[in-house]
Structures are given as C-alpha cells and as structure tokens.
Ligand SMILES: NC(=O)C1=CN([C@@H]2O[C@H](COP(=O)(O)OP(=O)(O)OC[C@H]3O[C@@H](n4cnc5c(N)ncnc54)[C@H](O)[C@@H]3O)[C@@H](O)[C@H]2O)C=CC1
C-alpha cells in the first residue's frame with residue numbers, strides 16, 4: 001500500500017502521455033501528477049481537464065502543469081515525448097530525431113536533482129532507454145524502458161482469444177527489440193501450466209500455422225493500428241500504468257521491460273525487452289529464460305540490430 005505521497009512527472013502529453021495520465025488517475029496510483037510538454041497550452045489544458053475528473057476517481061490525485069524543477073521531488077519520471085511513426089515508418093526510423101530531443105529533456109531532469117526512476121516509452125524505446133541511461137549516468141536499475149510489455153500484452157490477448165481462455169491465465173512472453181525483430185518465447189508459453197504446444201491438435205481448429213500468424217499479428221500490430229487511426233496509445237498507456245504500480249507499490253512483479261543486459265542472455269551493453277522483477281528500486285533482477293536454439297539466434301539478431309542502429313547515434 002502507498003504510505004507516502006508519490007509524485008509522477010510525465011514528460012510529453014501527446015496521445016500516449018495523455019492516455020497514460022487518464023488511466024493513471026482512473027486507477028488512483030499516485031497522489032501527485034505533474035504534466036510537462038513543449039506544447040504548454042496543451043499540457044495546461046490537459047491538467048485542467050484531468051482535474052475536473054478527480055471527483056469521479058477512486059482516490060484523489062493532485063495534477064498540475066509544471067516544469068523541470070518539479071522533477072526534484074519526483075519518484076518516477078515517465079517520458080512519452082517525441083515523434084511517433086507515420087504510416088510506413090519503422091520505430092528505428094525515429095532514432096536520430098528522438099535522441100536529440102531526449103538529450104535536452106534528460107539534461108533538464110538531472111539538473112533538477114531528480115533521484116527517482118526513469119520510465120521511457122518513446123520509440124525506438126530500447127535505444128532511447130539506453131540514451132537516458134547514458135545521458136543521466138543513473139544506475140542501470142533505475143532506468144527502465146517499456147520494452148515489450150505491450151507486445152506481451154498483445155500476445156496474451158490474442159492467445160486468450162484463440163484458445164478461448166482468460167488472458168490472465170496465459171503465461172507467454174515477447175522478448176527482444178520492441179519492433180520488427182522481436183520474438184515469441186514459445187518454449188516457455190503455457191496456459192494454466194500446460195504448454196501451448198500441447199494444446200495444438202487437442203481440437204481440429206488448434207493448428208500450428210495459426211499460431212505463426214498470431215505472432216505476426218502481434219509483431220505488426222502497431223502498423224495495423226497506425227494505418228487505421230494514425231497512432232497507438234491506449235494499450236501502452238495501460239502498460240505504463242501497470243509498470244507505475246509495480247514501481248510505486250513495490251510489487252516485485254515480473255513484467256517484460258527494456259532492461260540493461262550485463263551478461264544475461266549472453267549479451268551485454270544493450271537495453272532490450274526481457275522479463276524482469278520490477279519494484280520500488282526499479283529493476284531488481286532480470287529473469288533468465290532458458291531459450292531454445294532458434295530463440296537464441298533470433299534474440300541475438302535483435303540485439304545486433306539494436307546495437308547497429310544505436311552505434312552511430314550514441315557512440316560518443
Ligand atoms: N513503447 C511503446 O510501446 C509505444 C511507444 N510509442 C511512442 O510514444 C511516443 C509518443 O507518441 P504519441 O504520444 O503518439 O506522439 P504525440 O505526437 O501525440 O505526442 C508527443 C508529444 O511530445 C511532445 N514533445 C516533443 N518534444 C518535446 C520536448 N522536447 N519536451 C517536451 N515535450 C515534447 C509534443 O509536444 C507532443 O505533445 C512516440 O515515440 C511513439 O512512437 C507509442 C505507442 C507505443
């Protein structure tokens with residue numbers, strides 16, 4: 001339970017940021033929420049609008065349009081600022097633009113005296129989480145990216161839908177880059193303790209090729225949504241609230257986040273999506289799944305694509 005006043009500072013109140021703010025107050029997760037955006041008018045308007053919903057919230061949240069000095073007393077700074085993908089663009093296409101934006105933002109946050117935890121959602125999220133770690137010089141445990149939390153949620157949702165079971169009984173992870181090289185960990189995917197591979201064939205309609213297509217729908221979900229409505233935001237907003245709760249309420253929950261690898265999974269010096277135990281201190285530990293050979297190769301490919309992309313941008 002919350003035993004002190006928690007403050008969350010949100011940088012970037014666009015589609016993702018404002019959806020996060022809305023979901024956060026609806027779940028009564030923090031006592032204070034500060035909104036910051038380059039577009040001050042929008043951010044100020046959001047603070048007014050959200051405050052008017054507080055009488056309907058499960059518990060009060062004090063919300064205001066603020067500035068970087070408010071980060072000094074923050075427990076968590078969540079960054080959703082920056083460009084999003086236009087139809088046809090990949091997340092990696094955003095790397096240069098958003099890294100430049102992040103340098104300015106992180107410098108301001110650090111200058112405030114902030115001592116809490118960074119949570120990054122802006123894309124390409126794995127590389128920008130690495131950039132925050134590098135620009136801030138914070139301990140790696142206190143810099144977290146949303147990683148594949150959304151992809152894992154999409155995977156569980158689609159598996160639950162396919163097998164007609166509650167998604168909360170589906171235990172399955174998407175790991176790797178939050179992007180085109182991500183992979184499903186089929187070797188450790190189960191429903192209620194029974195491996196997904198064992199469900200195949202138990203009914204005529206359960207077929208392996210359907211699962212392959214299901215994963216492609218997970219991997220390409222952002223493209224499918226962006227084609228239809230220009231951006232995705234509700235899913236990630238709820239994922240960010242889930243992470244916020246795990247952190248502020250010291251849950252030690254296992255969530256797939258972008259975490260710094262220092263030998264885990266046989267790789268180092270990269271932020272990438274893996275299951276990790278998340279609590280008030282940030283990332284307590286990475287959960288190392290015993291990947292099969294195919295999964296190891298795919299994961300290594302994902303690591304190499306991230307390193308190759310961020311090399312020219314973050315090498316100095
Ligand atoms: N990690 C994930 O799973 C997901 C990540 N995203 C990413 O989240 C990011 C934000 O997406 P949207 O909210 O749709 O974009 P948006 O364009 O609606 O909002 C971006 C906001 O950032 C603000 N901003 C830009 N530069 C800033 C600066 N220097 N300081 C403060 N604020 C600044 C803008 O004024 C704008 O309000 C994108 O990079 C997008 O790709 C989106 C969905 C899922």
Ligand SMILES: CC(=O)C(=O)O
Pocket residue numbers: 085091123150221222232
């Ligand atoms: C945009 C994005 O990263 C997503 O919806 O997965």
